[in-house]
Amino acid sequence: MMETRCKTVIPALFRLWVTGLLCVGGCTPGASSWGNHLDTAEHHVQSGIKLLDLEKYDDAMREFSLARELDRDVPGAYLGAGLVFGHRGDCSSGIQNMEKAFQLARNRQEQVDAYVGMIRVYTLGKASAPPDWLSRAERAYEAAIETMPESSAACYYMGEAYATGQAFEKASRMFRKVLDLNDAYVVEARRALNRIQKTEKK
Numbered sequence: 001m002m003e004t005r006c007k008t009v010i011p012a013l014f015r016l017w018v019t020g021l022l023c024v025g026g027c028t029p030g031a032s033s034w035g036n037h038l039d040t041a042e043h044h045v046q047s048g049i050k051l052l053d054l055e056k057y058d059d060a061m062r063e064f065s066l067a068r069e070l071d072r073d074v075p076g077a078y079l080g081a082g083l084v085f086g087h088r089g090d091c092s093s094g095i096q097n098m099e100k101a102f103q104l105a106r107n108r109q110e111q112v113d114a115y116v117g118m119i120r121v122y123t124l125g126k127a128s129a130p131p132d133w134l135s136r137a138e139r140a141y142e143a144a145i146e147t148m149p150e151s152s153a154a155c156y157y158m159g160e161a162y163a164t165g166q167a168f169e170k171a172s173r174m175f176r177k178v179l180d181l182n183d184a185y186v187v188e189a190r191r192a193l194n195r196i197q198k199t200e201k202k
Helices: 002-026 028-038 041-053 057-070 075-087 091-104 108-124 133-147 152-164 168-181 186-201
Strands: none
Touching: 041 057, 041 075, 057 075, 075 091, 075 108, 091 108, 108 133, 108 152, 133 152, 152 168, 152 186, 168 186
């Protein structure tokens, strides 16, 4: 009886082993497909944005460069690169990338994202920006609101631009608009208003 059981089990184990080998070979295309799914321009853009939020600017720029290598026409790669340049204080390169992002925009949201990106670059890179950087940021804001009147991002980042330029009354109005819209950036707008109030009390 033991011999019978062994004769039954051993072939079964052998079949499992062969199946495993076949899976390693046969599953390779599937694994490759998954790898290919991760190696897309959109995936690199999202990775770059996450790294940007972590202030890992060199790593973020690498991801945006990889995205452009895979797709020269993906607007997010230029938008992300523009923000990296802004954080590095290179306003001119930042705006060039934002203008490219706008040219490649496929819908209203992507157009607004590019306008908002311009506001952010002028604010981040103001040290290397033209003297009228705040007026240029205002023009980008007006274009964003004309395209999408309900854009909380445009209001919030214009508020940040005003606050950076020490136009605190205008900044407060922008942050209150964000609160009125009650969409994105509400928490950030409240914090910004509190900062302005503390600054004005000093």
